[in-house]
Amino acid sequence: MKKELFTAFLLIGIFAACLANVSYIGKLTDEINKLICQSQELAAEGNWQASAEAAEEAVRVWHEHDAYIHIVLKHADIDSATDAIYDLLAEVYSHSAGNVDGTALRAHYHFECIYNMERISFGSLF
Amino acid sequence: MAIIFLRTLIVFFLIMLAMRIMGKRQLGELEPSELVAAVLISDISANPLEDMGIPLIYGILPALTLLSCEVLISAITLKSIRLRSLLGDVPSIVISHGKINQKEMRKNRFNIDELTSELRKQGVTDISSIQTAVLEPDGSISILLYPSECPVTPAQLNIDSGNSSYPVILINDGHIIDGNLKLLGIDRAWLDKELKKRNIESPEDVFLLTSDSSFNIYVDEKDKT
Known part of the structure; x- marks a missing residue:
């Protein structure tokens, strides 16, 4: 009976950890997406200094969670998201007003995808 | 890497x-x-x-x-x-009173070749001698022959078959299994005596030594090469 109880708690524990992971990834991608949007808006206003700061902050937040995301996310997804966010930073540094919108959208899409893959929905299940 | x-x-x-x-x-x-x-x-x-x-x-x-x-x-x-x-963990009777239960065979997708192969493995070739054959959940077949087809036992012939029990390993590749000595109520001194009787100097020279509760001993010495 001990074995069965242990496995029942293990199953519940795994499910709880999965839900906690979805919530954590949700908060993380949300925070980064807000910074990306902020950077995009500031770039549109011509405030390149503040836009760069917002994009740098997004990069910093993403790298701050490196250990965690490498445990729970596929490395290919991490690499695409990291590339996208650095592309945005590069466009902001070079003050390319015409390209910031596109790269910001791409970065935003990558982080949205990461969350969509993790969250429980009909689409992600099947 | x-x-x-x-x-x-x-x-x-x-x-x-x-x-x-x-x-x-x-x-x-x-x-x-x-x-x-x-x-x-x-x-x-x-x-x-x-x-x-x-x-x-x-x-x-x-x-x-x-x-x-x-x-x-x-x-x-x-x-x-x-x-x-529901999970299919129940046994099915595939032969009853010498007759194959075709419905159960179909239900379990068990064909006649598989059935006869399993019967042969158990030394049965005549299906009419089987009272009941059960297809177990693990895919093996258990067979119950008609009493007239069963091998006779020493008890049926009133023969004293002795009082042997399951032999346990006392020496395994030169190592004495103390737990099994205790199980038979004997000690290393007894074991040494038995080895001496067989001109074996040390337990390390023994590959396998087993004994049952009646102390019927089997010894296999290690190859000298």
Whole structure:
């Protein structure tokens, strides 16, 4: 009976950890997406200094969670998201007003995808 | 490379633990839920070893989930006959009073070649001599012959067959198994005496020594080469 109880708690524990992971990834991608949007808006206003700061902050937040995301996310997804966010930073540094919108959208899409893959929905299940 | 090595070790010990928790059955005797878990665990756990871009947790988490499900299903089927029947864990009578139950054969997708092969393995060639044959959940067949077809026993012939018991290993490849000495109520001094009787100097010279409770001893000495 001990074995069965242990496995029942293990199953519940795994499910709880999965839900906690979805919530954590949700908060993380949300925070980064807000910074990306902020950077995009500031770039549109011509405030390149503040836009760069917002994009740098997004990069910093993403790298701050490196250990965690490498445990729970596929490395290919991490690499695409990291590339996208650095592309945005590069466009902001070079003050390319015409390209910031596109790269910001791409970065935003990558982080949205990461969350969509993790969250429980009909689409992600099947 | 070091990561592959460490990941392989982790997955190996995890699967070993899973199999240990699932129970001491041979692969051919697995029940459906055990087979599903065993196949999936080995397949899913291998993915992070093949692709370094997949986190190890993608192998560990499904393996633990499958293991938990298997243990829980086994526990529930112990209590619930209905669920056991639903999962196909109930035996089927495929031969009754010397006649093949074709309906049960079809239901279990068990063909006549498989049936006759299983019967031959058990030394039975004449189906009419079988009172009952049961297809067990693990795919093996249990046979009950008609009493007139059963081999005679010493008891039926009033022959004294002695009082032997299951022989236990006392020396295994030169190593004395103290627990089994205790089981038979003997000690190392007794063992040394028995070895001397057979002109064996030390237990280290013995490959296998077994004895039953009547002290019928079997000794196999180590090859000298």
